[in-house]
Structures are given as C-alpha cells and as structure tokens.
Amino acid sequence: MKAIVLFSGGLDSILACCVLQRQGVEVIGLNMITPFHDCSRDAAKRAKELGIELVTLEFGEEYMAMLAKPKWGYGSNVNPCIDCRTLMLRYAAKLMEERGADFVATGEIAGQRPNSQKIHQLTLISRDSGLNGKLVRPLSARILPKTDPELSGQLDREQLRAFSGRGRTKLAAYARQEFGVKQIPQPSSGCVLCENSYAPRVRDMLKHKELPTLWDAKILPWGRRLRLDPTAFVVVGRRAEDCDALDELFASPKRSRCVLVYPDNYNGASALLVTDEAPEYGDENPTISDKLAQYIETAGSLALRFSNPDRYRVAKPNGPQGRLFIGATKMIIPLKENPEVDSIPIIQEQEKKAKPKRRPEESEEAAE
Ligand code: SF4
Structure with a gap:
C-alpha cells in the first residue's frame, strides 16, 4: 500500500x-512551495531522517x-x-495517480487551526480537492468519518489516532514515546x-490588480511600497x-510593466515604478506619455x-541624476527634490493586534 x-x-x-x-504503508512526502511560504529545506532534512522519498513542487500562477x-x-x-x-x-491527487498510490494523507488535526x-x-x-474518501488524516481519523482505505480494510482504524484541538505537548509526548522522535x-x-506586517502590502496588491502574477508577489517583500494612485506604485529600496x-525584478521577462530609476552620480536608493503606462519588456523604442513622465518624475x-x-546634494555638475531603465533602453534623467512627495504614504505595517485572552477550552492541549 502506498500513500502521498x-x-x-x-x-x-x-x-x-x-x-x-x-x-506497512509506503510513504512518499509531497512538499509544496507557495509564493509566500517555503519550508522545503526543513522538509528535506526531516524526510531524510525518516527515510522517505520527498517530492517538492512549486505553485505557478494558479x-x-x-x-x-x-x-x-x-x-x-x-x-x-x-x-x-x-x-x-489537488497536486497530491495528481501525484497519487502518477505514482500509483492508494490514497493521500495529511497531518491535519481536527480543531487545531481555527x-x-x-x-x-x-x-x-x-x-473540493476531489479526493473525498481517499483523503486520510491519520492523527484525527477516529473522530472523522471513515475513509476509503479504512472501509476497505487496507487501514486499521483502531491504529489511527483521535487527536483534536490545539497544543503540542501530548503530540510531542506521543512522538517521543511511540516513535522515539528525539x-x-x-x-x-x-x-x-x-x-500583520505583511498583509497590508498584499491587500494593496489585491485591491488594485484583478489578476496579480507571481512577479507581483515577488516584489512584495522589498523596500518601501508607496501608492501614487490606483494604477501606479513605487517601491523604493531601503x-x-x-x-x-x-x-533583478526589472530584468525578469515576466515582469509587470515597470521602469527603474537608479542613482547615477551619487550613492542612494533606487526606485521601481510599476504602472501599465510603462512600456512592455524589451520594447526598444518606448514612448513616454505625459502621464508616464509625471510618474517617473515622482519616482525620482x-x-x-x-x-x-x-550625498546627492553634492552631485556634480548637474545635480543628482538617475539612470532610467525603460523598455530595452537606458537614459540619464535629472532628479528633483519635491517636498510634495513627503505626503505620499508608505503602505505600512498594521499595528499589532493585542493578543486576545485565550478561553480555557482554547488553551487545552491536543486531546486524544
Ligand atoms: S498558512 Fe494557510 S495560506 Fe499559508 S501556506 Fe498554510 S494553508 Fe496556505
């Protein structure tokens, strides 16, 4: 018997x-990398310790x-x-078919995450995954409806577990006693x-772009994000x-439309302006509309x-200049101080919410 x-x-x-x-189930681990979470290194280390095969896959635009x-x-x-x-x-189901496995399993515990x-x-x-009875949660199976492998007698329900709720002490004790996990x-x-610190940037992306791409996700962790209007934002390096x-993001052929302003005759921050007004990747004769020119000035x-x-006030001989990367070309532009840009808000971290006091039933350890 084989499981993913x-x-x-x-x-x-x-x-x-x-x-x-x-x-006696042969186990193949499946580790999924999302654009926002990558635990593949830990997974590889632990899979090696357990002596199981590990398949690592990365989500795409879907x-x-x-x-x-x-x-x-x-x-x-x-x-x-x-x-x-x-x-x-759904990826696990596909792998199950490809590898001729009998079912898919997860470490989910009923009631552990709200x-x-x-x-x-x-x-x-x-x-919704389409797995229905082919999805087994071995740690909570005895408090969940019977799955196909249990009904067919391939898995002995009595040997599966009945953990529920939050907390790890009982799980850790079980791991040590039963399986010698040190x-x-x-x-x-x-x-x-x-x-909390990340969510406002994601919300900003979702609010202003109907179908964001992986590139839009990759830009989120970097620098300060400042929104100029619903159709344009600037990320300035910190x-x-x-x-x-x-x-690197500017160099990507999969980028959203953007232009890069890089300090030319002084050391300072660079700014990436992201807007549909910007030319396509690789455009050799980009047109600069009035609106785009305005955005570029603001980005500078x-x-x-x-x-x-x-540093930049002593830049000679023409004051601070930026290298503008636009489409497939590059030009030098003057950069101007403009006190009005001080009022453009940075999309900030959310204030940390005070942790709610736990109700007694929430602080219970996972119970079996
Ligand atoms: S926390 Fe939620 S959204 Fe993030 S990887 Fe886990 S299941 Fe997915």
Whole structure:
C-alpha cells in the first residue's frame, strides 16, 4: 500500500507518516512551495531522517488566481487557508495517480487551526480537492468519518489516532514515546500571508490588480511600497539588498510593466515604478506619455526622499541624476527634490493586534 503525504517537516506531518508506516504503508512526502511560504529545506532534512522519498513542487500562477478570489475567503489576515490546502491536495491527487498510490494523507488535526481545520472545513477540503474518501488524516481519523482505505480494510482504524484541538505537548509526548522522535521540530514561523506586517502590502496588491502574477508577489517583500494612485506604485529600496532585488525584478521577462530609476552620480536608493503606462519588456523604442513622465518624475523624487541628502546634494555638475531603465533602453534623467512627495504614504505595517485572552477550552492541549 502506498500513500502521498503532504509533508512540511513539522511535527504533525512527521507523525502522520509514522502512524501510516506502522501499518506497512509506503510513504512518499509531497512538499509544496507557495509564493509566500517555503519550508522545503526543513522538509528535506526531516524526510531524510525518516527515510522517505520527498517530492517538492512549486505553485505557478494558479496560486495567485486562487489568492485573488478564494472560494472560502480569508482567515485572520490574507491567508486563504481552505483554498490553499485544497490546491495543495489537488497536486497530491495528481501525484497519487502518477505514482500509483492508494490514497493521500495529511497531518491535519481536527480543531487545531481555527481557519482551516474545523471538522466541517476538513470535509470541504476533502470534497473540493476531489479526493473525498481517499483523503486520510491519520492523527484525527477516529473522530472523522471513515475513509476509503479504512472501509476497505487496507487501514486499521483502531491504529489511527483521535487527536483534536490545539497544543503540542501530548503530540510531542506521543512522538517521543511511540516513535522515539528525539528532536521535536519547533512550530514553523508559518506563511507570511498570516503576518500583520505583511498583509497590508498584499491587500494593496489585491485591491488594485484583478489578476496579480507571481512577479507581483515577488516584489512584495522589498523596500518601501508607496501608492501614487490606483494604477501606479513605487517601491523604493531601503537597503542594498532591496535595490539588488529591484534590479533583478526589472530584468525578469515576466515582469509587470515597470521602469527603474537608479542613482547615477551619487550613492542612494533606487526606485521601481510599476504602472501599465510603462512600456512592455524589451520594447526598444518606448514612448513616454505625459502621464508616464509625471510618474517617473515622482519616482525620482521618491528615490531622493529616501537617499542621504549629503550625498546627492553634492552631485556634480548637474545635480543628482538617475539612470532610467525603460523598455530595452537606458537614459540619464535629472532628479528633483519635491517636498510634495513627503505626503505620499508608505503602505505600512498594521499595528499589532493585542493578543486576545485565550478561553480555557482554547488553551487545552491536543486531546486524544
Ligand atoms: S498558512 Fe499559508 S501556506 Fe498554510 S494553508 Fe494557510 S495560506 Fe496556505
């Protein structure tokens, strides 16, 4: 008997594998990299320790389409967990077919996560992924409806577990006692879609672009994001690595339309202006409309706003200049200070919400 197990390298997925292996199931781990979460290194390390094969796959543009319009909405931030899990499981279902496996399993525990692991949500995920009875959650199986491998007698339900709720102490004890797991993995830092500091940028992207691309997601972590109007925003580097990343993003053939303003005769921040007014990638004779010229001037002023004035004010002989990369060409342009750009707000971190006090039932450890 063979199973594909969604495998992050965390405690739950390790235990799901162990519980199945104990029943003689051959396990193949599947690790999915999303544009916002990559735990493939941890997963590879843990898979090696467990002695299982690991397949790592990366989502393409379909992840962004899902993020833009998740059927089941978002969790506490911009995390579309139910749809995200469903998409992962569709990949797992495909791998199951390709590898001639009998079923798919996950380390999900009923009630562990408020946004995707309530029992009715687990049922939705089984249905929407198309796996239905072929999806087994070995750690909570005994409190969930019977799955195909249990009904057919391939899996002994009594040897599956009945964990539920949050908390890790009982799970960790079970892992140590039953399977001799010595190093219990720390809970992962998780995906940035759940982070207060990240969500405003994602919301800004979703609000202004109907169908964002992977490129639009790749630009989110870098620098300061400043929105000029609904059709244009500028990212200004905060550190050298931001500026390197902006360079790289500009060089990508899959980029959204943008132009790059790079300091030419002084050391300072570069600015990437993203707008549909910008020319296509590789355009050798780009046209600069009046509107685009205005945006470029503002982007240049923003680059100065976040650069050290002592450096650019001494730039000789013509004052600070920028190298403008536009389409497939490059030109030198003067950069002008403009106090009006000080009022363009940076899309900021959300204030941290005070942690709600846990109700007693929420602080219970996973109970079996
Ligand atoms: S936390 Fe992120 S990676 Fe995990 S299910 Fe939710 S959206 Fe997907």
